[in-house]
Amino acid sequence: MLIRERLENFDFSNSEQKIVTYILEKKAAIQEMTTKEIAEATYTSPSTLVRIAHKMNFSGWSDLKVAFLKEEYLQKHFSEINANLPFQRNDTIMSIASKIAALEKESIDDTLxxxxxxxxxxxxxxxxxxxxxxxxxxxxxxxxxxxxxxxxxxxxxxxxxxxxxxxxxxxxxxxxxxxxxxxxxxxxxxxxxxxxxxxxxxxxxxxxxxxxxxxxxxxxxxxxxxxxxxxxxxxxxxxxxxxxxxxxxxxxxxxxxxxxxxxxANLQLRISTSKMIEAGRSSTVDIIKEEDHASR
CATH class of the missing domain: 3.40.50.10490 (Glucose-6-phosphate isomerase like protein; domain 1)
Structure with missing residues (x-):
């Protein structure tokens, strides 16, 4: 379950719920806010934020905040490409190729x-x-x-x-x-x-x-x-x-x-092993030729 879903479904006290509602509304805007600023904006106390974090099984507010903002980043940076249905029945083959490339690039960027x-x-x-x-x-x-x-x-x-x-x-x-x-x-x-x-x-x-x-x-x-x-x-x-x-x-x-x-050592191991075992490999394409075969 995502942190947003857990925050939406947990049974918080009234003061805790004020903060939860606030951060769910503000989303990524809380990134530069301190616990004091959030507490003042919700007429609560900084200790209430810590209690919320503990109820969400985080060691403190900072850890919860970082995890929450990561989720918000992914939600915000999702492109128009649907990861489940990245192409439609009427898409051309080149459109399909472009969409799959975009989806896979974005997935790597998300993971990074x-x-x-x-x-x-x-x-x-x-x-x-x-x-x-x-x-x-x-x-x-x-x-x-x-x-x-x-x-x-x-x-x-x-x-x-x-x-x-x-x-x-x-x-x-x-x-x-x-x-x-x-x-x-x-x-x-x-x-x-x-x-x-x-x-x-x-x-x-x-x-x-x-x-x-x-x-x-x-x-x-x-x-x-x-x-x-x-x-x-x-x-x-x-x-x-x-x-x-x-x-x-x-x-x-x-x-x-x-x-x-x-x-x-690892680079030398890979090169020397491959050079010995795959000595018979060759290519007519210059860009992939090995230097010791380039002049042959």
Missing amino acids: SLITHDDLQNAVQIIRKSSYTSLFAVSNNLLITQEFQHNMSRIKKRVEICSLQGETIFKAHLADPSSCAIIVSYSGETSILNETIQYLKANKIPIIAITNIGDNTTARMADCVLRISTREKLYSKIATFSTDSAIVYLLDVLYSCIFALDYD
């Missing part, structure tokens, strides 16, 4: 706006300190995570993906305590994944969640949460264009940050 330095650093350090990473996802999310596994393997970083949904619980139960886990769940309410998290937590395995911007079970149980663009309905859509782009982007960011921890 949701990344914080501390969350990303936390995720990178969890992976760095772990002997290997177990990645759990279902359906199409499971398919698109395989590129992350592939890239990580090329720099000798082990990522295990459980491709059999019925085996995820066993894999979580048998996971080595030195490992970590990544859970990819757009809804954050996939039963098999949340049950998997419980077994991971029992083994004291650090958990990184990739999920939507709202409050959900997966996010609450994870040690580190990375949010993705949240535009799509669960079922009423042509495809998961927006979500797929956001997840792939975020996994690419994680891989790149891990790569950068030992940039020179």
Whole structure:
């Protein structure tokens, strides 16, 4: 559930409700306002804002404000392209191509706006300190995570993906305590994944969640949460264009940050390995030719 929805549906006291109504009306305008200014505008007290934050399960008003403003940013920056129905039956093929490109670009921009330095650093350090990473996802999310596994393997970083949904619980139960886990769940309410998290937590395995911007079970149980663009309905859509782009982007960011921890060695490893194993590859297109083949 989004923060706005939680604020609209929670049973607040009269003074708390005045503030909630105010911030829901002002939206992004509260960004530059202090607790004192909001309290004065609503004839309440700054401590009331803190109480609201605690009722929303935030440590303080600042954390609630940041999360609320992130949601407002996404709502404000949604384009006219509907993430669920990005094109219509009468669109030309070039119009479809343009709309899909715009949607995927915006989904990446949305996801970038949701990344914080501390969350990303936390995720990178969890992976760095772990002997290997177990990645759990279902359906199409499971398919698109395989590129992350592939890239990580090329720099000798082990990522295990459980491709059999019925085996995820066993894999979580048998996971080595030195490992970590990544859970990819757009809804954050996939039963098999949340049950998997419980077994991971029992083994004291650090958990990184990739999920939507709202409050959900997966996010609450994870040690580190990375949010993705949240535009799509669960079922009423042509495809998961927006979500797929956001997840792939975020996994690419994680891989790149891990790569950068030992940039020179990893770059040399990738180049030397590919050069040796793929020595027979060639091209007639100059732009993609390797330098040692360019003069041949």
